Amino acid sequence: MAIDRIKYRSWTGEKSSHFRRVFAIVKSIFIQKIKSKGILIILIIGFFLAHAFPIIFGALIPHEELTAEMMVADNFFSYLKNGFLVLFTILLVSLVCSDLISQDLKDKSFVLYFSRPIKTLDYLSGKIGGAIVIISIFTFFPFIIYCLVIIGTQTGNDYSGSLGILGKTVIVGILTTVFFVLYGTMISSFTKKKTYAGIGIFMSFFVLIIIGNIFSTFDQNWILISPINLLFYSYDIIYGIEIPLNLNLNIIGILLSCIIFIPFVITFLQTYKKEVGR
């Protein structure tokens, strides 16, 4: 306590726009996450293993142009389907998204947001936006860098074809980032403990792969129950690569929509309950 206490003073500044208030949440999440040593370590190691090597090799190996096969072929040189990328993305999402909502559930801090001019959608936009910025450092920008490096070192003259692939990669990057963040945020809204949420996010991907593989002996479409497989087949569709004939395109479309919208709706409802104090 100061010797002479400071008197209460009124504030007469200008109020910012509603967008800036939501942006304050995005900024807060970004700063908080980027300061986390665990996230930084995953980002650095993951970048070397999942991005740096493919980018270096891609540039060194002679190529005429950027092709869809270079991005998603089922071989060693495939960039987007390599195991390191999947593993480090899941690890990163587990770390970034685990406490997005669960921390507020634990601290009961929803009231601080909702007693201010912040609605459920603003709150979620801020939280999800912040996580998207962090995750996109790993699942969006490196994809673009890879494409630009490959285009920059191509020997052929068909730049339009390469730029077409670049455009598709932008869509793939957005899809991957949004998909993982929404899924992670949903799991974070189920529990007050960020450890449970983190483990839940990480394990659920592998558990669903195992379940999908077991049941795929009865029907090949069961493989799509795994979000990772679903994402991989979505890449194929976006790049115009043929998917196995026994897989149903409609099921892929429906499941993809579900896996993006359902987590968002669930998270929205979980948070809305907090807004109205239930």
Next chain:
Amino acid sequence: MINANNVTVKFGRITALDSFSIKIPKDITGLLGPNGAGKSTFIKVVLGLLKPEKGKILLSNHKKTDNLTKLRDLIGYMPEHDCLIENMTAIDLVSYMSQLSGMLPNDAIRRSHEALDFVGLDEVRYRDISSYSTGMKQRVKLAQAIVHDPEILFLDEPTNGMDPFGKKEMLSLISDIAKTGKTIIVCSHLLHEVEQICNYVVIINQGRLLKTGSMKEILSGEKGRFKLELRGEKNHLENILDILKKEYEIISVNRFLGKLVISIRNIENSLKLFKLINKYNIQIRSYKPDKLILEEVFIQSFKEGKINGN
């Protein structure tokens, strides 16, 4: 100023606020009632978190209540329970909250330091909130509620878990804020604290208004109610007590070190009373209007409420 008009809120079959009408002036108001009385529901309706089934609430000079952004910018809320983001420092949290309330980052930092200086949180503001004592957390809660300089301030159990020194300081802070002409609503179970700082009282139970008015008015008690302190021989004192019981309505009697302290109702003529006592050779040591304490008013309101079927 808050003006609630015929507000009804229902949760299924339970009526949380039942045709609740109240005018809360620009002053410090104590909102009193037992758990489940409807205090939190009232706050939620004012904050726009709950929509009333019937009636409306108007804040300050705003004629419409449908612009949530503008309305919530007018309000500061200090919740009762733990709500602070534990892995943040106080300065980060208060600055973050001020940005959510519409301050630009530079203003937010400056104003947050001012708010934390005001509540008396010094260097500890740079430490994680998880390491704070309950008293420090209460101060941070107050700082985040006042940082955007709201017109209306809801303080839910502001001294909860604080030591006596801290409580005194918190009450003095609230009084200081009130001097700037804000509407402050204090919800508390500690009636002596409410009595100390509030100038206006609202007592509710089961969603209904039981009593409201200025503290002075409410504590002044009823007309013709006096406290009489007598001294004399024991026999004489007992005799006069019997006589007074026949003539007046006696509310309470206390015997203390040879003194008799009596609360009497329905005194229309004090001179008559003095003459009566004088006959028995008894000293009148004091005679003054019997002021109530808030606790008595609170209990009395509940009794009256029960009689009226509330």
